Amino acid sequence: MKHLSLFAEHALLPTGWARDVLLSWNDHGLLTDVSVQTSCPTGTPRTAGPLLPGMPNLHSHAFQRAFGGLTEYRSATQDSFWSWRSLMYRFAAAITPEQLEAIATGLYVEMLEAGYTSVCEFHYVHHDRDGRPYADDAVLSMCLLRAAARAGIGMTLLPVLYQTSGLGATPPNEGQRRFIRSTDNMLDLLQRLKPLCEAQGARLGLAPHSLRAVPPDSLREALMGLHSIDADAPVHIHIAEQTGEVDACIAWSGQRPVEWLLNHTHVDARWCLVHATHMSAAESARAAQTGAVAGLCPSTEANLGDGIFDAHTWLESGGHWGLGSDSHASVNAAEEMMLLEYSQRLATRQRNVLVTEEQTSVATAMTLAAVNGGAQACGRKVAGLVVGQQADAIVLDAQHPLLRNLPSPEAMLSTHVFASHRQSALSQVWVAGQLQVESGRHVLHDNASNGLIAARQQLLENTQ
Structure with missing residues (x-):
């Protein structure tokens, strides 16, 4: 039966927790009414626990899920992002369109089961394995759009402009041959993709890969x-993901990366500054005041040894932020929140850091901030449970052993983020008013997992 409404005893709205909330949406999945302190109409489904806004994932490289766990071996005297990148290039060089679609479908199902309802796909593998364009230049982009549609996750597709291997227009290396596009070629691709994205309800944007890759x-x-x-x-x-990048930018231009970007480009609320880990206080304040979103990926940043984001300076300047899973070392929205908060605790030697004056519960404050910043980065109407936004929602399981009999929905959310397995307490996930996950499991779970397994095995065999 198709439902156009949902009732929750407790729901997290943009203004905070509310009691007895009735959501109603139209056939396009957009919320038309959010009533509080109301009764549940006959026949309307009731949630099994507190209702949360769907979480956007603002940074994903889908194909990198295929080599998750395979880089945890010392391959250089001192391992870093730069040594990790060599294995990433091997997988990028080998992947086929069929494998990419299978991996992305499996990943997007994982995301939904882990509490993400939208994804921004930072897509830079464009061409055939020899570096030549496919006959259909959009073939790999279409693989990602189909994977998102099949899984039922919201999509912002970000084709990546990638032209050089280093600052100063250093020529691309062999490992980057599948990434390279001229500027005109990229704009032609965007023109081709725009109607296809619109037909699917997806959003199209652009990702200049980095200052080192785009002159x-x-x-x-x-x-x-x-x-x-x-x-x-x-x-x-x-x-500004790695200190090596900062040093190289200073050597090239006399300016730090974010400083250079702000001095040479009109950065505004359309922008997502992914990682932005190594900013000076002045850079942080200037960037925050543009309205741009800091795209934080705590599990990947920790996995690669990038460093710790200075949230205090960013937030003091009114900065917005959101969360991404990037290389998918972890695929879990609540775990990214936990890791971000814990990194700030380690840096400041304090507890309960990322609260606000309005929300003293860390999990509640972080959820609202990450949804708001993630929605801005998506460029889609996914900014929470409010009229005009998409009916994307997550239901916690009030009968979970650690959530049962807790005194408030705040306590349940806090336990979900900081004390459960961070996925075991998820009961349902809704996207645009469609139930995609029931009892913690997506309807495509088995098929999508098997497809990912097969594609990963093929890639392992071809990259030895």
Whole structure:
């Protein structure tokens, strides 16, 4: 039976927790009414526990899920992001369209089961394995769109502009041959993809990979071209992720990466600064005041040894932030929140750091902030349980052993984030008013998992 409404005894709205909440939505999955302190109409489904807004995942490289867990071996005298990248290039060089679609479908089902309802796919494997364009230049982008549609997750597709291997227009290396596009070629791809995304309800944006991969002239031309296609399209960029990148940028330009970007580009609320780990206090304050979102990926940043984001300075300047799973070392929305909070505790030697004046519960404050920032980065109407936004929601299981008989929904959410397995307490996941996960399991769980397993095995055999 198709439902256009849902009742929850407790729901987390943008203004905070509310009692006896009735959500109603239209055939397009957009919320048309959010009533509080009301009764449940006959025939309307009731949730099994507190209702949360769906969590956007603002940074994903889907194909990298295929080599999760395989980089935890010392391969250099001192391992770092740069030594990790060599294995990533091997998988990027080998993957086929069929494998990419299978991996992405399996990953997106995992995301839904782990509490993500939207994903921003930072997509940079564009061409055939020899580096030549496919006959259909959009074939790999279409694989990702189909995977998202099949899994039922919201999609913001971000084709990546990648032209050089280092600052100063260093020529690309062999491992990057599948990534390279001219600026005109990228804009042609965006024109091709725009109607396809619109037909699916997906959003299209652009991802200049990084300052080291996109020379200044190309960055300027690409942004001008994107503006003519869609003036409000989201723009995502990797920036200031590693100290080596900062040092190289200073050597090239005399400026730090975020400083250079702010001095040479109009950064505004369309932008997502992915990682932004190594900013000076001045950079952080300036970037926050543009309205851009800091795209934080705590499990990947920890896995790669990137460093710890200075949340205190960012938030003091009014900065917005959201969460991504990036290389998918972890695929779990609550775990990313826990890791972000714990990193701040380690850096400041304090507890309960990421609260706000309005919300003194860490889990509640972080959920609202991550949903708001993630929605902004998605460029889609997924900013929580409020009229006009999409009916994306997550239901916690009030009968979970650690949630049962707790005194408040805040306590249940806090336990979910900081004391459960961070997925075991999820009961249902709704996307655009469609139930995608029931009793913690997606209807495509087995098929999607088997497809991912097969594709991973093939890639392992081909990258030995």
